[in-house]
Amino acid sequence: MYDMGTRKWALALVDQGRSLNSVSKETGISRAAIRSWQERIEPLPRMATPDPGPPADERSYAYLLGLYLGDGCISPHTRGTGYYLRVACADAWPGLLQLCREAITKVRPGIGVHILQKQGYGMVTSYSRHWPSLFPQHGPGKKHERTIALEPWQQEIVDVHPWEFIRGLVHSDGCRITNWTTRVVADEKKRYEYPRYFFTNLSADITRLYTDTLNKVGVDWKRSNSHNISVARRASVALMDTHVGPKC
Incomplete structure (x- = not known):
């Protein structure tokens, strides 16, 4: 069946x-x-489809919310009243695809989750009548062309699990890279490497949600441009490494 x-x-x-x-x-x-x-x-x-109530696992929901705001969408089914939650995960990060799948099953235990393979990425897909109520940021048009704001109950979850929300955003629209430079020390040129995190999103609202949450956990950040947030200070990078880490 x-x-x-x-x-x-x-x-x-x-x-x-x-x-x-x-x-x-x-x-x-x-x-x-x-x-x-x-x-x-x-x-x-x-x-009967009663109100689904709160997410079954709020920690996983905070992570999934970050993924959704970065690379997710909700679309109605053409044959019925249900909706598809879709999150795009690049093939370069196979571990991310599995993390997304696990988060969905923890948020809604027993729900079906499928992977639709596309060129260069996998679309993690799940059907439910209740996705719009769990992600009320759903709406017509692109996210950066409309207002994105968390509902009070969502903000409460993010306040309790800020690092999971940050991790979801970074795993969707961010990266950890290693920069390098050279310095002359005692007449000898030496190479120095230093890691940093970047987050890029065209939505000013989503970017603000990211930086507001960074502020709450004590991470220093700088705005490279209107869409790009950089974390480069050693102590802040160490915090990000502990709670976020590179994509896998």
């Missing part, structure tokens, strides 16, 4: 113009089953 989320995921692939054969190979679901769902997806019995 397949849950409704799995059925709608398979049908969404068909809606993209994919053949039943290719969808069957990707999902492991027989063509006959997919064909039958196409014919009777609306008459399938629907269970």
Whole structure:
């Protein structure tokens, strides 16, 4: 038996113009089953969907919220009243894809989570009727073209788990790099390396959420430009290394 989320995921692939054969190979679901769902997806019995309440795991939610604000979106299903949460994770960071998947399952235990492989990245995808209530920042248009503000209950979660929120934002739109320079010491040129963190997002609101949270945990930061935040002081980088670390 397949849950409704799995059925709608398979049908969404068909809606993209994919053949039943290719969808069957990707999902492991027989063509006959997919064909039958196409014919009777609306008459399938629907269970009551009460308000989902708060996230089951607030620590994981803080991390997932950071990922969503950076590289996530919510879109309605074309055949029903549910929604897809999608978070893009680059193939260069396979560990990130798994962390995202685990966060979703902790926030909503028992929910289906699927990976749709695209060119250069994997789209972590999960179907639910309740994603818009869990991520009320959802709306039409690009995030940087509209207001992004946390609801009071979301801010409370971020205040309790600030590092998880920061980690999610950095894992989506940030990076840890190593800069270097040379200095002449006792007539000898020496190379010095120093790590730093960067975060880049076109949304001034999301950038402000990031810097406000950095302030709360005692991380010094500088604005390289209107969209780029740098953390370079040794003590602050050490804090970031302890609680965030490089992508994996």
